[in-house]
Amino acid sequence: MTGPIDPVALTADLIRCASVTPADAGAQDVLTQALEAQGFTVHRFTSGEAPHGPVENLVAIRGEGAPHFAFAGHSDVVPAGEGWTAGAFEPAIRGDLLYGRGAVDMKGAIAAFIAAAERVQGHTGTLSLLITGDEEGPAIHGTRAIIEWMDARGIRPDMVLVGEPTSDVRLGDTIKIGRRGSINAWIEVPGTQGHVAYPHLADNPVTRLVRILDRLQRWHLDDGNAWFQPSNLEVTDIEVASGATNIIPGTARARLNIRFNDEQQGAALEAEIRRVTAEEAPLARVEAMISGEAFLTEPGALSSLVSDAIRTVTGVEATYSTTGGTSDARFLSQIAPTVEFGLPNATMHKLDEAAAVEDLRVLADVYEAVLRQVFRV
Structure with a gap:
């Protein structure tokens, strides 16, 4: 990949990988190439055995010292099911939408993470990406294994932003600060x-x-x-x-x-x-x-940081919410303040899952604004 990272193109590259839990199908190879090109040290390891594994996990780290900010998410997706207009793992732009399994949940957010990170380099402090291939499945060998890997090396982020599709009607309207x-x-x-x-x-x-x-x-x-x-x-x-x-x-x-x-x-x-x-x-x-277990990150520095970035980029006032199902934030919240923010969730897990092209680009802008606040650049 040459030139600035386009989150739409990178999302499409990830969609082409049929990474139905626990398969990786090359998704983390795509991530590794994009991350190493911008100075991240990428650590990859597998965890677990069949039938729920082996699971591919990835921890990418750039910089050192405080503050340590982490993006977190998953490269695995749910099965496609029958009845798609076109191939579920054949990304296609029709009108204003990018179609493909994982466009919304949550390969689009991962692509936006990486695009944002490319724009904010030379920072003081640590930026990491914590990406698992086991969120849509039993979640036994994924984020929990990443946390164990970090604990063994004395690595602990100060704040975590999970890119789950939290937005409801429009991009930016909802931040999850907890889950049941x-x-x-x-x-x-x-x-x-x-x-x-x-x-x-x-x-x-x-x-x-x-x-x-x-x-x-x-x-x-x-x-x-x-x-x-x-x-x-x-x-x-x-x-x-x-x-x-x-x-x-x-x-x-x-x-x-x-x-x-x-x-x-x-x-x-x-x-x-x-x-x-x-x-x-x-x-x-x-x-x-x-x-x-249920968790709550009380409104404070992290939620304000994310809502300020949303307001600056989109003009939208975000609402704090704890609704919806579970996510890997339930594990990450045990080690650091954790919130979730990502794309509108109307089509996640559905046939013809699709993300608006403009939303993918604006999401990268919001994540960039978050990083600039964190690292004061």
Whole structure:
């Protein structure tokens, strides 16, 4: 790549890499070439094994000392699915939009990171990019592995900006300063299969499972707070495979998810699920997985820095929000103040995902403005 980095062209180069989690498909080779050309030292390593790995991770560092500002994101994407107007990994500009899987979530932001970094060189302090190939998957071998890699070397950023697509109606209208936590639970209630006409010879597990779910659905978690909406529990699947209308099933299963705010802790929620289940069905089995705890970066220096940059470049007044799903900010917020800001999110994970060409260029301008504030250049 010669001449100034065009975030649109670099986004297109990244889209051509079919980096569906955990595959890299050359995406981090593209990043390495662009970053080394502007003076970054690029460290790459793999983590994990099949089926959730190996995962490609990248840490690029330029400069030394304080302040240390980090851009963070992911080069992996969700599967394309069927029904695209053209190839999902064949970037195409139609009208004012660049189409392709990952244009919005979040190869466009990574390209904007790199374009901005190219414009702000010779700075005092440290600039790093933390890029994983495992955000859209189980997130076991990605950002958590990057944090471990940095900890082992005594590297810790002072501030982190994650390029997730946070904007709602227009670029710049929303900055995420926190996210809710998430816990999944699987409940399996055993019984004794039998004929429906002879219930005394069987043991119907559905009755107990229904009682468990009823109690959990009536559980008042909290009323939310100044920055978070109320926590909510949703039953996402019920499975009873009796095979016929006249059979009492031998097993009944359910799956549920809780999205919780910072009034809650994942371990306490898991314990309550287990307690209720044990009271209604002592022989039931519960599995739980906490995907991440809720976090909040209180409005302050970092959020002001980003909102000032948005206002300067676009004239838009950003709103602070904690809505939406989880992101790798849940891990990064444990080591440094972390906020998220990126493209409008209307088409992420959808067929014909697309980013506005102008938004990609303006996003690079905003990131450049952030860096100029951080490094005072």
